[in-house]
Amino acid sequence: MPPKLKRFVSPGKGNGLRATVRIRRGELVYSAEPLACCVSNKLARDVCHHCFSRRENLLRCSQCKMARYCNTTCQKQAWCGHKTECKCLKSLRPRVPTDSVRLAARLIFALLSPSKSSSEELYTLEEHESHLSSMSENKKQGLSQLASMLELYVQQEVPDLAQEGASALPPSCRDPLSLIAKVTCNCFTISDGELQEIGVGLYPSLSLLNHDCWPNCVMVFVGTKLQLRAVRDINPEEELTISYIETLSSTEERRRQLEDQYHFTCRCQHCDSQDKDGLMLSGHKSTWDPLKEALPRLEGLKAESDWQALLEGCSHLLSTVGCDVSDENVYKLRMTDMAADACIHLGHWEEAVGYGEKTLPVYSQYYPDPHPVHGVQLVRVAKLQHYLERIEDALDTFKQAYRIIKLTHGDDHPMTAQLLMKMEECRAEMVQFNSR
Incomplete structure (x- = not known):
């Protein structure tokens, strides 16, 4: 089979990779084992x-x-x-x-x-x-x-x-x-199926991929094997792009991180238009600024696995701002996510699913489908719903996740197989419940 990509000189970016054939979304573009x-x-x-x-x-x-x-x-x-x-x-x-x-x-x-x-x-x-x-x-x-x-x-x-x-x-x-x-x-961060960091690796050919804050490809891993998959239809000669960073932040913050870590100023369409900044920074700055200021301290507590202190800090700030800051505000969203993490580690399941469900409509706005981050968030919430025996809700959320994960991870990824199994479990439990 001829390769689906080739090296070329990308205007203003140096080297890059582009498609040699038409690539459908969900298609495996390239896979590689690490050199180290x-x-x-x-x-x-x-x-x-x-x-x-x-x-x-x-x-x-x-x-x-x-x-x-x-x-x-x-x-x-x-x-x-x-x-x-x-x-x-x-x-x-x-x-x-x-x-x-x-x-x-x-x-x-x-x-x-x-x-x-x-x-x-x-x-x-x-x-x-x-x-x-x-x-x-x-x-x-x-x-x-x-x-x-x-x-x-x-x-x-x-x-x-x-x-x-x-x-x-x-x-x-x-x-x-x-x-x-x-x-x-x-180097690339090697992650598991749920996008949690487990290691680092060097994949020389894929270092040619240039960044875009709304890329047409994503990377997932099976063990240490890197798989590059298309998340949009890609035409022949179109450049292949990935995101070097987590994009859930304002244009100013994304550009600063890319300049600090990768030494370039991002000029992608998403950055130049700043199309999501109004939503991400919604509300009066004086109202959400305490959330922004508190994030480094709370992220430190998370890194130290001090879940009780993290939950207390997040819940206090979230209750303080209340409805004055919309759920779409990026700092409120990050804090809601951390509160859900803390609740999961502390075994506060009802509270965890409440925080998790609050994030889903916002994730769908910031991560255009199919995006693995949105898919993984759906999986996390569905598992909580399932554990709490909200079987119909869990099945519906698992189905939403499956529609994304089968494209971003592929049919043969362990995460996809796990989702199919979870959906079958839900269906069997619903049949059993209805037959009583």
Whole structure:
């Protein structure tokens, strides 16, 4: 089968990818395994370091004490890639390198391994941009610290990246600072079916994809395999785009994040028209500003899993603003979402479904279907409805989710299979109830 995409020079953006044939929405455009990947440090105890599945009671590597695996099969299959990393982790213990340092090191080990080849890639690592010339001195200083950590981390296996032992690396990848910069600018967050972060990976060809705040493609993962799917019909020669960031924010905030992280100013139609800003920032600024100001503190509580304090903070602020701030206001929506998260972790199911249901009409406005974020939110609410034995509501919500997920994730994704099973459960329970 001929490829559905090809590399080209995108005006004003540099390199890009465009379609070679007509692509229907929901169609798989491209899939790729990572050149290098690693589980996020914050989930190192909960996710298998080989297949990236969430599991309880994972087996721990007896040498480095960090890597964990589903079973001996995963452990044996991972050993070829882990054995070098294992020595480096042991040498640095009890310190643990950051995700970006571990990913850069895994990339070095992969490139130095004769079994690993990137000859089929559309975009070589040498071509990847580091963006060092456009970075602030503060950011360069932060990356320099990471580069020093990288050198320390790999020194037992690669004593000097610039010397003969690393000659198999592309020249720019022998400079630790340049390599760290390339990794941070070009890596992808690996997520599970419900879009929760589990790791980071490098997929060189897909680094060619340019950003759009309303893209025509989305990325989902099956384990570490990245799948690029169309969410709109795409014509031959049309550019393929993804969103680099979570788009649930105002134009000003999106542009600031893209400039800080990816070093460009977004000029997509969504940004230039600022078409959703009026809705996202609805209400008087003096009324919703306390919500905006409180978000960093509340996000900190969420990161620390302090669910009780998070719920108290969110519920107090939401009750304070009441109807003076519409549900469409983006800061109120984020706070409502966090309140639902807190309730789920605390087992407050009725309260959780109330918060969740309040978000659904707003999600449908901000995430044009089919969008995986809207689909996953529907799944989350449907599971709560099902647990509370609101079977008809749950079935209807699961159906809405399925119509989205089958397009964004594909028919063969575990998430799609799970949804079909949930709908069958609801139907069986309704039959059983009606037969009483």
